[in-house]
Amino acid sequence: MAKLTFHGQSTFTVETDDGTRLVIDPFFDDNPVSDIKRADVGAVDYVLCTHGHFDHFVDAIPLLQETGATLIATFEIVSFAETRGIADGHPLHIGGGYDFPFGRVKMTPAVHGGQVHGDTTGQFTTIPGGFLMHLDGKRIYHAGDTALTMDMQLLRGKVDVAILPIGDNFTMGPDDAAEAVGFIEPRVVIPVHYNTWPLIEQDPEHFANLVGEGARVEVMQPGDSYTP
Numbered sequence: 001m002a003k004l005t006f007h008g009q010s011t012f013t014v015e016t017d018d019g020t021r022l023v024i025d026p027f028f029d030d031n032p033v034s035d036i037k038r039a040d041v042g043a044v045d046y047v048l049c050t051h052g053h054f055d056h057f058v059d060a061i062p063l064l065q066e067t068g069a070t071l072i073a074t075f076e077i078v079s080f081a082e083t084r085g086i087a088d089g090h091p092l093h094i095g096g097g098y099d100f101p102f103g104r105v106k107m108t109p110a111v112h113g114g115q116v117h118g119d120t121t122g123q124f125t126t127i128p129g130g131f132l133m134h135l136d137g138k139r140i141y142h143a144g145d146t147a148l149t150m151d152m153q154l155l156r157g158k159v160d161v162a163i164l165p166i167g168d169n170f171t172m173g174p175d176d177a178a179e180a181v182g183f184i185e186p187r188v189v190i191p192v193h194y195n196t197w198p199l200i201e202q203d204p205e206h207f208a209n210l211v212g213e214g215a216r217v218e219v220m221q222p223g224d225s226y227t228p
Contacts, residue, residue: 001017001138002017002135002136002227003225004226004227005223007028008027008031008035009027009031009034009056009196010142010144010145010192011023011024011027017136021042021043022046023063024131025049025055025144026047027055027057027058028041028059031055034222036223038066046069046100047063048072048131050142050143050145051074051110051144052115052119053112053113055196056145061081064086065085068088071088072090072092072100073092077116079091093129095108103136105131105134110128110143110149113145130142130143130144132159138160139160139161141155141186144165146165148180152180153184156185159184160186160188161186161228162188162215164180164189164190165192166191166192166193166194166202166204167193167194168194168200173202174203174206174207181215185215189218190217191204205219
């Protein structure tokens with residue numbers, strides 16, 4: 001089964017059964033809670049970015065340059081990466097999916113901002129999203145940064161593990177995230193995007209109490225791994 005390792009904020013490394021290594025929303029060197037730095041990540045085959053904000057994208061370009069990995073993101077983010085010398089990218093967009101050698105990835109809607117860090121012209125501003133990934137027989141939904149949306153009800157019955165932001169202020173808070181769990185009905189939910197800075201401090205146990213018996217809440221600390 002695919003192994004997910006959490007590195008703080010919304011960053012994960014994922015290793016599939018066939019040894020493929022993914023990084024989702026790379027934020028290492030400037031992440032005050034990350035357990036590792038970018039230099040410690042090691043070999044990477046694919047980098048997935050839900051959107052272009054600093055805390056999800058700042059390490060993407062250097063990581064791609066250092067590892068030769070393939071970037072999976074919106075058309076605009078992949079186009080921006082090309083201006084930085086990244087030739088190996090696979091553009092997706094909301095509602096679209098693709099069967100990669102390691103599994104299927106589909107982009108889902110997210111309500112958030114679309115700025116791309118490093119783009120000084122604004123021409124690559126994009127729509128944020130999430131990823132619904134089919135990995136080693138499990139369905140893993142990384143929501144990215146988002147508000148609660150009615151669209152999440154369309155995921156009901158299609159998700160084994162939901163990775164949801166709970167930090168409030170910039171994304172859903174615990175109450176809305178718990179309602180999202182009710183919409184999606186995953187087996188397991190992993191809260192992210194909280195306690196990185198004082199502005200998004202939250203108690204994950206409070207979130208777990210709000211979810212109740214709706215799903216098993218897996219609270220992960222930076223460096224923890226989980227296998228669905």
